[in-house]
Amino acid sequence: MDFIHSLVAVSAEELISTAVLVLLLVAAWGGDKASRAISIAAFAVLVGAAALALPVLCTGQSGAATLAFGGHVKLDAFAAFAKLLIYVGAGVALVIAPAYFDRFKAMRAEFPLLVLLAALGMGIMVSANDLLTLYIGLELNSLAAYVLAAFLRADGRSAEAGLKYFVLGSLASGILLYGISLTYGFTGTTSFDGIRVALGSGALSIGATFGLVFVMAGLAFKISAAPFHMWTPDVYEGAPAPVTAFFATAPKVAALALLMRVTLDAFGGQPGAWQQIVIMAALLSIVIGALGAIGQDNIKRLLAYSSINNVGFMLIGLAAGTVAGAQAMLVYLVIYVVSSVAAFVVVLELRDEAGNPVESIAALGGLSRTRPGLAAVLAIVMFSLAGIPPLFGFWAKFVVFQAAVQAHLVVLAAIGIAASVIGAFYYLKVVKVLYFDDATDTVRGTPDTANTVLLFGSAVFLSPLGYLLTLDLGRFAGKAASALLHFA
Numbered sequence: 170m171d172f173i174h175s176l177v178a179v180s181a182e183e184l185i186s187t188a189v190l191v192l193l194l195v196a197a198w199g200g201d202k203a204s205r206a207i208s209i210a211a212f213a214v215l216v217g218a219a220a221l222a223l224p225v226l227c228t229g230q231s232g233a234a235t236l237a238f239g240g241h242v243k244l245d246a247f248a249a250f251a252k253l254l255i256y257v258g259a260g261v262a263l264v265i266a267p268a269y270f271d272r273f274k275a276m277r278a279e280f281p282l283l284v285l286l287a288a289l290g291m292g293i294m295v296s297a298n299d300l301l302t303l304y305i306g307l308e309l310n311s312l313a314a315y316v317l318a319a320f321l322r323a324d325g326r327s328a329e330a331g332l333k334y335f336v337l338g339s340l341a342s343g344i345l346l347y348g349i350s351l352t353y354g355f356t357g358t359t360s361f362d363g364i365r366v367a368l369g370s371g372a373l374s375i376g377a378t379f380g381l382v383f384v385m386a387g388l389a390f391k392i393s394a395a396p397f398h399m400w401t402p403d404v405y406e407g408a409p410a411p412v413t414a415f416f417a418t419a420p421k422v423a424a425l426a427l428l429m430r431v432t433l434d435a436f437g438g439q440p441g442a443w444q445q446i447v448i449m450a451a452l453l454s455i456v457i458g459a460l461g462a463i464g465q466d467n468i469k470r471l472l473a474y475s476s477i478n479n480v481g482f483m484l485i486g487l488a489a490g491t492v493a494g495a496q497a498m499l500v501y502l503v504i505y506v507v508s509s510v511a512a513f514v515v516v517l518e519l520r521d522e523a524g525n526p527v528e529s530i531a532a533l534g535g536l537s538r539t540r541p542g543l544a545a546v547l548a549i550v551m552f553s554l555a556g557i558p559p560l561f562g563f564w565a566k567f568v569v570f571q572a573a574v575q576a577h578l579v580v581l582a583a584i585g586i587a588a589s590v591i592g593a594f595y596y597l598k599v600v601k602v603l604y605f606d607d608a609t610d611t612v613r614g615t616p617d618t619a620n621t622v623l624l625f626g627s628a629v630f631l632s633p634l635g636y637l638l639t640l641d642l643g644r645f646a647g648k649a650a651s652a653l654l655h656f657a
Contacts, residue, residue: 175237178244179296181218181252185289188214189282196278204278205267211281212263215256215288222256225249226645231652236298240360243298250499250649251295251426254506258418259288261510261623266411268617269517272524275321283320284415287313291423295430300349300359303427307345307391311338314420318408330407337390337400345387351380361435370438381436385446388431391424394484395453398477402461405473410526413469414513417476418506425480425502429487429495433653440490447488448581454481455584459591463598467528468519471595472512475554478592479505485585486569489576495650497568500642504565504631508554511627514620515547522613530599535608543612544603546624553631555596556589561635 176183192207199206225235226249235245262284270276286309293306315338319331353359355377356367368377390397405413432443458478465471483505486498518540519527527533537544553562566589573582629635 175242178235178237179242181221182289182292182296184218184221185214185285185292189285189289192282192285196282199278201276201278204276204280207278208263208267208281211285212260214285215260215263218288218292219253219256222249222252226253226648229648229652231655235652240362241299241302242293242296243361244296245655246652247426247430247649248292248296250645251422252292254422254502255288255291255295255419258415258420258422258506258510259284261418261514262411262415264619264623265414265514265517265617266409268619269409269411270320272520273321273323275323277320280317280320283313283317286310287317287415288419291419294423295426297427297430298361298434300352300361300364300435303431304342304346304349307427308342310420310423311342314338314416317412317415318404320412321409324407324409326407327409330404333400333407334404341387341390341397344383344390348380348383348385348387351376351383353380355380361430364435365438368436368439373439373442378442381439381442382446384431385428385443385450388424388428389450392421392428392480393473393477394450394480395457395477396450398454398457401477402465402470402473405476406467406469406528410469410513410517413472414510414517417472417509417513421476421480421509422502422506425483425498429498429653432487433490433495437654444488444490447484448578451481451484451488451581452584452588454478454484455588456481456591459588459595462592462595465595466530468516468530468533468599469528471530471599472509472516475592475596476509479554481588482566482569482585485573485578485581488578488581489572491572491576492647492650492654493575494569494572495653496643496646497572499646499649500568501565503642503646504553504561504635507627507630508550508562511546511550511624511631512554514623514627515543515550518543518614518616518620518624519612520614521611524614527611530602531606532609532611533599533602534606535603535610536612537604538608539610540612543616543624546628548600548603549628549631551596551599555593557593559633559636561631561633564636564639 226246229246231245290306290309297303315335318334321327356364393401458474462474486494553560556563556566570582
C-alpha cells in the first residue's frame with residue numbers, strides 16, 4: 170500500500186521519465202526531422218506534469234502524508250510550487266528554441282529530450298527529503314545542463330561555455346558531496362528529518378558546522394551566489410540564447426528551492442549557524458552583481474550579473490528564516506522568472522538583417538524608433554528588475570525587505586535598499602541607450618509569433634496590472650512556505 174502511495178505521489182516524475190524514453194526512440198528513428206514534433210510532445214508532457222502538481226499546491230498538502238519511498242521524497246505544496254515554476258521555464262525554452270536553432274541549421278531532436286531530463290532532475294531536487302535524493306536530482310539536472318550549454322557545437326563560445334560549466338560544476342558537486350559526507354558522519358543520517366532531530370537546537374559541533382558550510386558552498390554555486398558566481402557571465406554569454414533563458418529560470422528556481430529546503434528543513438533547528446552565511450552571500454551577491462554589471466557592454470553578460478544581484482535580494486528573504494520570509498522569497502522568484510523570460514526573449518529578437526545575434530548594448534541605440542514595441546518591453550523589464558514602482562518588480566523587493574524588517578534584520582534590509590540604487594544605474598543605462606542614443610538601425614528581421622506572444626504576456630504581468638495577482642500569488646506562496654516550515 171505504501172509503495173502504491175509512493176508511485177501515485179511521483180506521478181509527475183513518472184510521466185516525464187516515460188515520455189523521455191518514448192521520445193528517445195522517436196528521435197532515434199525519426200532523426201532531426203522529428204525535432205519539432207518531439208518539442209511539441211515534450212511541451213505537452215510538461216503541461217501534463219504541471220496539471221498533476223497543481224492540485225497538491227491548491228490543497229496545501231504538507232506533513233508526513235506527503236512522504237514517499239520511505240521518506241526519501243517529500244511531495245508537499247512547496248515542491249509543487251517550485252515544480253510549476255520549473256515547468257514554466259522549461260516550457261518557454263521548448264517554445265523559443267526551434268526558430269532560433271533553425272537559423273543556424275542546428276536544431277537537433279536531442280534538445281527537447283535534454284530539457285525534459287533536466288526538468289526531471291529539478292523535480293527530484295525540490296522534492297528531496299534526503300541528501301542522497303538531493304544529489305541524484307542535482308546531478309541529473311547538471312549533466313543535461315552541461316550538454317545544453319555546448320549545444321551549438323560549431324560555435325566556439327558555446328563549446329567554451331559548456332566546458333567551463335562542466336569543470337566548475339564538477340568542482341561544486343565535489344564540494345557538496347564532501348559536505349554531505351561530513352553531515353552524515355556527524356549526524357548518522359542523510360534524512361532531512363533525521364538531521365534536524367540529530368542536530369537539535371543546541372550548540373553545533375565543529376564537524377557538523379564544516380558539513381553545513383560545504384553543503385552551503387556547493388548549493389551557492391548552483392544558484393550563482395557570490396562568491397561562487399564566477400561561471401555565470403561566461404556561461405550566459407556563450408550558451409545559445411534559448412539555453413541561457415532556460416538557465417536563468419528553471420535551474421535557478423530548483424537550486425533556490427533546494428537551498429530553502431536544506432536550510433529551513435534539514436538545518437532548521439540551527440538558524441544561527443547558516444543565517445550568517447546566507448546574509449554574507451546576500452550582501453556579496455547584491456554588491457558584486459551590481460558593480461559587475463556597470464561596465465558590461467554585452468546584454469547577456471549584463472543580465473548574468475543582474476541574476477547574481479537578484480539572487481542576493483532573494484537570499485534576504487531566506488535570511489529571515491520565517492514563513493513570511495520564505496513566502497516573500499517565492500513571490501520574488503515568480504516575478505523574477507517572468508522578468509527573465511521577457512528579457513531573454515527580447516535578446517532572441519535582437520538580430521541583424523542576416524539573422525546573426527546582436528548582443529552589444531551600444532548596437533541597441535535608438536531601438537525605440539526602429540522597433541518601438543521591442544524597446545518598450547525591454548524598458549519595462551529593466552525598470553521592473555530595478556524595482557521601480559509602479560511596475561511589479563517593486564513588489565518583489567518590497568516583500569523581501571518587509572520580511573527582513575519583521576525578522577529584526579533592519580540593517581540587512583537597509584543595506585539592500587541602498588544597494589538597489591546601484592543596480593538602478595545599469596538598468597537605466599540600457600533604457601537611456603534605447604530611447605536617447607542615436608539610432609543604429611542594427612536590429613532587423615521579422616518578429617517571431619511565439620516570441621511576440623510571450624513578450625506581450627510578460628509585459629502585462631510586469632505592468633501595474635500585475636498587482637491584481639498579488640492576493641492569489643501571495644496565497645499560493647504562503648501555502649508553499651507553510652508546507653516547508655510545517656514542523657516549526
